Each structure stands twice: as C-alpha cells, then as structure tokens.
Amino acid sequence: MGGTLLLDIIIGGLILGGLYALIAVGLGLQYGVARVLNVSHGEFIMLGAFATYSLYTSFGINPLVSLVISGPIVFGLGFLIHRTLFQHLRKSSESMAAFEGTSILASFGLLFIIQNIALLSWGSDIKGYTYLAGTVDFGGAIYAQNRLLAFLFAIIIGLAFYFFLARTRFGKAIRAAAQDVDTAQLMGVNIHRMLGLCFGLGALMAALAGCLISMMFEITPLMGLPYSIIAIIAVVLGGLGNILGSLLGGLILGLVGNIVMYIHPGLSLIAYYMIFLLLILVRPTGILGK
Amino acid sequence: MSSTNNPAPKWLFPLVLSFIIIILAAVIPRFLPPYTIISLNDIFMYIVLTVSWAVFSGPTRYISLASAAFFGIGIYVSAVLGNVLPFLAAIALGGLASFLLALLVGLSSLRLRGMYFTIFTFGLSELIRHSVLWWEVNITRTVGRLVVSVDNITVYYAMLTIVLLTLAMAYFIKNSKYGLALLAIGESEEATDHIGVNVNALKILAFAMSAVFMGAAGATMATRWTYIDPSIAFNPLFSFMPVLMAIFGGVHRIYGQIIGATALTLLADMLLTKFPYYYNLLYGIILVAVILFLPQGLAGLRERMSKWRKHVLVK
Amino acid sequence: MRILEGKGVQKYFGGLAATADVDFHINQGEIVGLIGPNGAGKTTLFNLISGSIAPTSGTIMFKGENILGLKPHQICKRGLARTFQLVKLFGSMTVSQNILLACFFGKSGGVHKSDAQRESSRLLEFVGLSGTDGVIAKELTIANQKRLEVARALATKPELLLLDELMAGLNPTEVAQATELVLEIRKKGTTIFMIEHVMKAIMGVSDRIIALHYGKKISEGTPEEITTDKTVKEIYLGI
Incomplete structure (x- = not known):
C-alpha cells in the first residue's frame, strides 16, 4: 500500500512537473535570452486555456486541435508585444540592469491589460469543461485519461523543443544569445528579430501549457499570476539564463508541489516560496549553476 | 539621470513645502466634503509609499518590491492591536514592526544584486501574504479581520503628519553625506566600500529607515478600511505602484515623487468613478505608456525641456 | 620602517593558486613597483591587500596590525587607499x-x-x-x-596608496605627467605600491620592484637588478 501511495505521488508529481517544465522553459526563453522577467507569463497561459475552452464549448473543436490553433496566435501576439514594447524599452535603457528593472514593471502593466481584457470577455466565473474524464488503472493506481494525455503532450512538446534547441541552427543561435547577446550579434544574428522570436516562443509554450491545463483543471481569468510565480521560481531553480535548467526546475517543482499537496493541500504555494527564497540566498546561480 | 543637473535653490523646497503644509493642515479639513478628505488620505498614503521607496531604491538602483510587505505588516499590527492600544501607539508599533522586518530582509538579502534582489523582495512579500492567509484559514479559521474604525479627520491629520515626517527624512538623507554615499552605491559598490563607506551597514539601515513610515501609514490607513484580509493588506499593487509613481514623477527628485504619487492616485480615482468597468484595463495601459514614453519621469521631461531651451537659445 | 608586510599570502580560486605563498614588504616612503605577465596574480594581490577578496591563508600587516580579512572600508579607515585597473568612478x-x-x-x-x-x-x-x-x-x-x-x-x-595600472591606455605625454604625479604624491609623504605594464615608466619611478609569475614571487630588487635578472628576463621580458 505504501509503495502504491509513493508511486501515486511521484506520477502525480511528474504530471504536474511536466506542465511546470513547459511553463518554466517559456519564461526561461523570455528571461534567459530576451532579459524580460515577464510577470505576465501566466496571462498567456490563461489565454491558451480560455482559447481552448471557447473553441471546445462553442465550436466543439477538440482541445488537442486547439494546441495548433491557439499556439501560433499567441506566438504572434508575443512577438508583436516584444516588437512594440520591449524592443523599444531595450533600446532606450542606459544599461541592461535598467532594462531588466523597467521590463518587469512593463510586464506588470501587461498583466493588468491582458487579465482585464479576459475578465471583460469571459467574466470572472470559474469555467471548465469535461474532456476524456474517464480513468485508467495502473497497477492499482487510478488516473484520469486527460491527465495522462496532458503529460504525454507535455513530454512531446518538451522533447520537440529540446531537439529544436540542440539541433537546429536557430536553436543554436538562441543558446548562443542566452550565453552572450553581444557575441551572438557579432556572429551575424539579427538580434532584435531573434529576441522577438524568443519572446513569442515563450508565449507559445505558455499557451500550449494553458491548453493542457484547461483539460484537467478549472480556469478563471485570474489564474495567471500563480503560474507566473511558479515559472519564476523554476527558472531561478534551474539558473537564470539556463534554458534546460528551467526544464529541470519545473519538473522538480512539480514533484515537490505534489508531495507537499499530500501533506497539506494549502501549503504548496508557501513551500514553493520557501524553496525559492532559501535557494536565492544559498545558491543564487541555481541547482545547475557553477 | 544625475541629481545634480539644474539644482533648484536650496530654500525653495522647504518654503514651498511649508506653504503647502499650512494650507493642508489649517484650511482644508474644515471646508472640504468628506469625500475629498478620503481621497486626500489616499494621496497621502501613496506619497508616503513612493517617497519612502525612493529613499533607498532611487539612489542605489536596487528595485525593491517589498513595499507591500512593509505596508501590510503595519496594517496587520493595527488590525490585531487596534482594539487594545490607543491609535497613536498602534501607528508607532506599525512603523516599528515594519522597520524590524526590513532590517531582517536587508540582513538576509544584502549579498543579492540586481534582479535577484528584486525577485527576492517580491517573493518575500508574497510568502508573507500566503503564510498569513494559510494561518487564518487553518489556525484561526477566520479569514480577515475587522479593524477599529477612526474618523476621517483624525486619519487625515495622522496621515499628514506621517507624510511630513517621511518628506523630512527623505530630504535630510538625500542632502546628507549618507545620501551621497547611497548614490555612490548605485554607481559602484566596490569603489564606495574602498573610500571608507560601510556599504552593507548603510544599505541595510537605509532600507530599514525607508520601511518605517510605510508601516506607520499601513497602521493608520487600516482604520479607514474597517475590514482587511491578507489579499487587501499585502496586495502586490502596493509594491508596484510606488515604483511606477516614482518613475512617473522622476526617481531622483522628491518633488517628482510627490507629483507622481498625486497624479496617478487622482487618475485612478477618476478612472474608478468614470469607467468602473474598464478601470483596471485603462490603468494597465497607462502604466505601460508611462514606462514606454516617460522613462525619466516628469522631472526628466522638465530637464529635457530646459536643455532643449538652452540649446535653442545658444543657436 | 615597514609600513606593509605580507607573509605566506595565498589565494586559491577553486584549485588554482592566484597567489601562492607570497612574501613581500613595503618600507615607509618607498615607491615599489609590481610587475608580471597577465594572470600573474598582481591584481589579486592588490585585492587581498585592500580587502576586496578574502585570503585563503597568510598575514598582511599594515602599520604593525594584521589587516587580512578586514573589509575594504575598515582598511581604508586605517590609511590604505587604492585605484582600480578599470576605473571605478561614480x-x-x-x-x-x-x-x-x-x-x-x-x-x-x-x-x-x-x-x-x-x-x-x-x-x-x-x-x-x-x-x-x-x-x-x-x-x-x-x-x-x-x-x-x-x-x-x-x-x-592614505599613508599607503595602491595604484593599479595608472598608466595603461595613456599616451606618452600623459605617461610622463602620471609619472610626475606619482613622484609628487610620494613627496607629500604617501608611500606607493603600483602595478604597471609600462616598463620605462615603472623602471624610472620605482625604488624597488617585485616580479610575480603564476602567483609566485620570482624576483625582487632595484630596477637595475630586475632588468638584469635572468629569470625575469626569460619569463617576463621574453629575452
């Protein structure tokens, strides 16, 4: 019995961790490369979730199909926001530190804007739909099909992203820029376009995570901020600027969150903060840092 | 950027200030309707938060997002002790609690630089908010509390006093050698250390000083809201708004901070009454616009204008 | 009188010794030059003296008091000041x-x-x-x-001034002016310990020169002795 419970917690934690990893990688791109600590990251998750919800409830479009529809739209939105807002801020800031400061404030304004547009369009009620709610039996442990599906897709998206980073030319350019933007620029990378694409990609990851979240949890226009915070913590856990570290950070956070949730449901967010603050104090370069 | 361009005459600031004080103190409460007094209290509150924030974060460039924690702890002190202590004692205790919390935060985070400090202070405020909430849900089993209410005029005088004390503190720190040293810390901590400034002690002390009046203001304003809970007391907006108000008015000028706090509070007030449904949305748009188009604030705009004028005159 | 004296000063970064077991001293009123190739540990030694970084082991006595491990502002208050290789102004x-x-x-x-x-x-x-x-x-x-x-x-x-590459990046006229300045400072009673790459300048101005290589002191003496020292010639002057 103890063994089953443990397995249950671990698998549940991996499912949650897979989602967090997607979210964290998205922010990792935005902060690690574009240097925007985007507090409104969670709002793009919320947008992805609501797009999926609306497409499913109004037009009967399968949530998995929504991945392909809402993903690119949010990607474009992210790219556009970087082009109009953050690129301008970056050019007018006298130093990178100044830009990091003002961009966190600008993203806070963005959070307000997106959240309130969502509140005006969808209202403040909690929403949800049922999709693949049936269960699967795994050696005594029972899981909802939609959770397993979400986990599967989180892995697929994560792997696809990993190969994109590791193998493609553009992915390599992104990693180079994460290390050192100036050098990447010297190597002939069109830096502003690339930062815009990274920001867009970050938003895309958020939207995909949002689609998956909407299959398993209830959603509201106010759901974004906690996810932003989870993403920030995971990114710091993995080391600021280390994109693969963000992936690992998300996974660890999901596992820890699920364990704490079994001990006391209300404590998981507090546990995240505790881990986070201790980590920043003891090892600010992250678990993978030098 | 520098605080030394266009120095205004030294006597101008105290003179204008004392003039405004006399009007505010003696005249206004007698003739104005309660509604205006309430909105003046809001303006006072944001002036305290903004000017206090800028005492430390302005010169050192350490962007703190812990104002909500300092303000909120003042609110809670007043809520918990308000019915056993006199009003003034609650305010003083609110300031003290806030000072001690800031001392603790400063001691633990003094090694952090740049973004890490910002994230840390934000995380800490949120940790406090969630911990208090958890405590109320699981231990005391009631979320939120009632606060002993105090009449508007008393709150008004208390807030006015706190504003004046805040301004006096900001003014004296800014014009002392310690103010200059804080500015130097923002330029190069290593060099500042090497010319004999105890950088860590100064940073921690300035940070703690900047929290005192935030806490006192929290303790005072709590009595006006009558009901508070962790989401009201530790609302992250109290961390972000002072930063925006300071940027809007000009981080390096006390009068800029006052104008920034006043203008944005009035704007929020107006939006709330005219467009209750679109209030938050419009506010978000304004925040982004301020950051985008006024990175040096209104004070910076004035300096740019006068530079431009000189430029034209020379030609 | 020895105003500054270091014994067995060591600093390891990871497993690498930036300075290994360096002994040195500066007499009151002297101008002492510190030379060595890039990465020889010159700036590390200055950082240890001025308190920028904590040492792994050793003692540094300033006016008869061990200052190793004190904070920069405490060392400054005892009368020791410095400049930086890359200028750090406000x-x-x-x-x-x-x-x-x-x-x-x-x-x-x-x-x-x-x-x-x-x-x-x-x-x-x-x-x-x-x-x-x-x-x-x-x-x-x-x-x-x-x-x-x-x-x-x-x-x-300060009673002792550390100058970290004062002349780097200056043109010949400016180097001459800087040399003049160094001599003037000494004349006013301040002892000087300076890192320099501009050989002619440091040979002309120093009473004594210390040469570092890979964190170790390889030679010490008057400018004449240094220019004729075999090890220094081999390693540093590349002759």
Missing part, C-alpha cells in the same frame, strides 16, 4: 562629489563640509583637474578619469 556624479565623498568617509572621517570642499579643490589642482568641479565624472577623458580616481583615493588621506 560616473554620473560630479567630479567634486566624487572627492567630497572620499573626504567625508575616508581616514579622517567626520570632516566639515566647507573643509571638504577646500580639500577637494586643493586635490583637483594637485592632480591637474582644476576647474572641473561641476563636470559629470564619466564625461572626462580616460586620462582625466584616472587622475580623478587618484585624487579620490588621496582624499581618504
């Missing part, structure tokens, strides 16, 4: 504010504002920056920024 403050701060917080401390202002104009004149009081520091030329940094260090009233 860039957006004015020239005079840079110096005033050092007057307020340096060794003497508690200086009255009018005294500090007088001291500031005196120092600016001394380093050849008269009339620049109100200029924003980062708008000065590199040579003048270096002078300002020296003036700022002097404003703390």
Whole structure:
C-alpha cells in the first residue's frame, strides 16, 4: 500500500512537473535570452486555456486541435508585444540592469491589460469543461485519461523543443544569445528579430501549457499570476539564463508541489516560496549553476 | 539621470513645502466634503509609499518590491492591536514592526544584486501574504479581520503628519553625506566600500529607515478600511505602484515623487468613478505608456525641456 | 620602517593558486613597483591587500596590525587607499562629489563640509583637474578619469596608496605627467605600491620592484637588478 501511495505521488508529481517544465522553459526563453522577467507569463497561459475552452464549448473543436490553433496566435501576439514594447524599452535603457528593472514593471502593466481584457470577455466565473474524464488503472493506481494525455503532450512538446534547441541552427543561435547577446550579434544574428522570436516562443509554450491545463483543471481569468510565480521560481531553480535548467526546475517543482499537496493541500504555494527564497540566498546561480 | 543637473535653490523646497503644509493642515479639513478628505488620505498614503521607496531604491538602483510587505505588516499590527492600544501607539508599533522586518530582509538579502534582489523582495512579500492567509484559514479559521474604525479627520491629520515626517527624512538623507554615499552605491559598490563607506551597514539601515513610515501609514490607513484580509493588506499593487509613481514623477527628485504619487492616485480615482468597468484595463495601459514614453519621469521631461531651451537659445 | 608586510599570502580560486605563498614588504616612503605577465596574480594581490577578496591563508600587516580579512572600508579607515585597473568612478556624479565623498568617509572621517570642499579643490589642482568641479565624472577623458580616481583615493588621506595600472591606455605625454604625479604624491609623504605594464615608466619611478609569475614571487630588487635578472628576463621580458 505504501509503495502504491509513493508511486501515486511521484506520477502525480511528474504530471504536474511536466506542465511546470513547459511553463518554466517559456519564461526561461523570455528571461534567459530576451532579459524580460515577464510577470505576465501566466496571462498567456490563461489565454491558451480560455482559447481552448471557447473553441471546445462553442465550436466543439477538440482541445488537442486547439494546441495548433491557439499556439501560433499567441506566438504572434508575443512577438508583436516584444516588437512594440520591449524592443523599444531595450533600446532606450542606459544599461541592461535598467532594462531588466523597467521590463518587469512593463510586464506588470501587461498583466493588468491582458487579465482585464479576459475578465471583460469571459467574466470572472470559474469555467471548465469535461474532456476524456474517464480513468485508467495502473497497477492499482487510478488516473484520469486527460491527465495522462496532458503529460504525454507535455513530454512531446518538451522533447520537440529540446531537439529544436540542440539541433537546429536557430536553436543554436538562441543558446548562443542566452550565453552572450553581444557575441551572438557579432556572429551575424539579427538580434532584435531573434529576441522577438524568443519572446513569442515563450508565449507559445505558455499557451500550449494553458491548453493542457484547461483539460484537467478549472480556469478563471485570474489564474495567471500563480503560474507566473511558479515559472519564476523554476527558472531561478534551474539558473537564470539556463534554458534546460528551467526544464529541470519545473519538473522538480512539480514533484515537490505534489508531495507537499499530500501533506497539506494549502501549503504548496508557501513551500514553493520557501524553496525559492532559501535557494536565492544559498545558491543564487541555481541547482545547475557553477 | 544625475541629481545634480539644474539644482533648484536650496530654500525653495522647504518654503514651498511649508506653504503647502499650512494650507493642508489649517484650511482644508474644515471646508472640504468628506469625500475629498478620503481621497486626500489616499494621496497621502501613496506619497508616503513612493517617497519612502525612493529613499533607498532611487539612489542605489536596487528595485525593491517589498513595499507591500512593509505596508501590510503595519496594517496587520493595527488590525490585531487596534482594539487594545490607543491609535497613536498602534501607528508607532506599525512603523516599528515594519522597520524590524526590513532590517531582517536587508540582513538576509544584502549579498543579492540586481534582479535577484528584486525577485527576492517580491517573493518575500508574497510568502508573507500566503503564510498569513494559510494561518487564518487553518489556525484561526477566520479569514480577515475587522479593524477599529477612526474618523476621517483624525486619519487625515495622522496621515499628514506621517507624510511630513517621511518628506523630512527623505530630504535630510538625500542632502546628507549618507545620501551621497547611497548614490555612490548605485554607481559602484566596490569603489564606495574602498573610500571608507560601510556599504552593507548603510544599505541595510537605509532600507530599514525607508520601511518605517510605510508601516506607520499601513497602521493608520487600516482604520479607514474597517475590514482587511491578507489579499487587501499585502496586495502586490502596493509594491508596484510606488515604483511606477516614482518613475512617473522622476526617481531622483522628491518633488517628482510627490507629483507622481498625486497624479496617478487622482487618475485612478477618476478612472474608478468614470469607467468602473474598464478601470483596471485603462490603468494597465497607462502604466505601460508611462514606462514606454516617460522613462525619466516628469522631472526628466522638465530637464529635457530646459536643455532643449538652452540649446535653442545658444543657436 | 615597514609600513606593509605580507607573509605566506595565498589565494586559491577553486584549485588554482592566484597567489601562492607570497612574501613581500613595503618600507615607509618607498615607491615599489609590481610587475608580471597577465594572470600573474598582481591584481589579486592588490585585492587581498585592500580587502576586496578574502585570503585563503597568510598575514598582511599594515602599520604593525594584521589587516587580512578586514573589509575594504575598515582598511581604508586605517590609511590604505587604492585605484582600480578599470576605473571605478561614480560616473554620473560630479567630479567634486566624487572627492567630497572620499573626504567625508575616508581616514579622517567626520570632516566639515566647507573643509571638504577646500580639500577637494586643493586635490583637483594637485592632480591637474582644476576647474572641473561641476563636470559629470564619466564625461572626462580616460586620462582625466584616472587622475580623478587618484585624487579620490588621496582624499581618504592614505599613508599607503595602491595604484593599479595608472598608466595603461595613456599616451606618452600623459605617461610622463602620471609619472610626475606619482613622484609628487610620494613627496607629500604617501608611500606607493603600483602595478604597471609600462616598463620605462615603472623602471624610472620605482625604488624597488617585485616580479610575480603564476602567483609566485620570482624576483625582487632595484630596477637595475630586475632588468638584469635572468629569470625575469626569460619569463617576463621574453629575452
């Protein structure tokens, strides 16, 4: 019995961790490369979730199909926001530190804007739909099909992203820029376009995570901020600027969150903060840092 | 950027200030309707938060997002002790609690630089908010509390006093050698250390000083809201708004901070009454616009204008 | 009299010794040069002396007191000041504010504002920056920024001044002026320990030279002795 419970917690934690990893990688791109600590990251998750919800409830479009529809739209939105807002801020800031400061404030304004547009369009009620709610039996442990599906897709998206980073030319350019933007620029990378694409990609990851979240949890226009915070913590856990570290950070956070949730449901967010603050104090370069 | 361009005459600031004080103190409460007094209290509150924030974060460039924690702890002190202590004692205790919390935060985070400090202070405020909430849900089993209410005029005088004390503190720190040293810390901590400034002690002390009046203001304003809970007391907006108000008015000028706090509070007030449904949305748009188009604030705009004028005159 | 004396000074970064078991001393009133190839541990030694970094082991006595492990501001208050290889001014403050701060917080401390202002104009004149009081520091030329940094260090009233590559990046005229300045500072009673790459300048100005290589002291002596030293020739001068 103890063994089953443990397995249950671990698998549940991996499912949650897979989602967090997607979210964290998205922010990792935005902060690690574009240097925007985007507090409104969670709002793009919320947008992805609501797009999926609306497409499913109004037009009967399968949530998995929504991945392909809402993903690119949010990607474009992210790219556009970087082009109009953050690129301008970056050019007018006298130093990178100044830009990091003002961009966190600008993203806070963005959070307000997106959240309130969502509140005006969808209202403040909690929403949800049922999709693949049936269960699967795994050696005594029972899981909802939609959770397993979400986990599967989180892995697929994560792997696809990993190969994109590791193998493609553009992915390599992104990693180079994460290390050192100036050098990447010297190597002939069109830096502003690339930062815009990274920001867009970050938003895309958020939207995909949002689609998956909407299959398993209830959603509201106010759901974004906690996810932003989870993403920030995971990114710091993995080391600021280390994109693969963000992936690992998300996974660890999901596992820890699920364990704490079994001990006391209300404590998981507090546990995240505790881990986070201790980590920043003891090892600010992250678990993978030098 | 520098605080030394266009120095205004030294006597101008105290003179204008004392003039405004006399009007505010003696005249206004007698003739104005309660509604205006309430909105003046809001303006006072944001002036305290903004000017206090800028005492430390302005010169050192350490962007703190812990104002909500300092303000909120003042609110809670007043809520918990308000019915056993006199009003003034609650305010003083609110300031003290806030000072001690800031001392603790400063001691633990003094090694952090740049973004890490910002994230840390934000995380800490949120940790406090969630911990208090958890405590109320699981231990005391009631979320939120009632606060002993105090009449508007008393709150008004208390807030006015706190504003004046805040301004006096900001003014004296800014014009002392310690103010200059804080500015130097923002330029190069290593060099500042090497010319004999105890950088860590100064940073921690300035940070703690900047929290005192935030806490006192929290303790005072709590009595006006009558009901508070962790989401009201530790609302992250109290961390972000002072930063925006300071940027809007000009981080390096006390009068800029006052104008920034006043203008944005009035704007929020107006939006709330005219467009209750679109209030938050419009506010978000304004925040982004301020950051985008006024990175040096209104004070910076004035300096740019006068530079431009000189430029034209020379030609 | 030995104003500064280091014994067995070691600093490891990871497993690498930046300085390994270095012994050295500076006599009061001397000008001592510190030379060595890049990565020899010269700036690390300065950082250890001025308190920028904590040592792995050893002692550094300043005026008979062990200062190893003290904080930079404590060491400054005991009468030891420095400049930096890459100038570290308070860039957006004015020239005079840079110096005033050092007057307020340096060794003497508690200086009255009018005294500090007088001291500031005196120092600016001394380093050849008269009339620049109100200029924003980062708008000065590199040579003048270096002078300002020296003036700022002097404003703390040091008995020993560490100069980290004062002459790097200066043209021949400016090098000559800087050499003159170093001699003037000594004449006013401040002992000088300086890192320099400009050989001609350091040979001309130093009473004694210490050569480092891979964190170890390989030679020490008068400029003449150093230029004829076999090891130094091989390693450093590449002859």
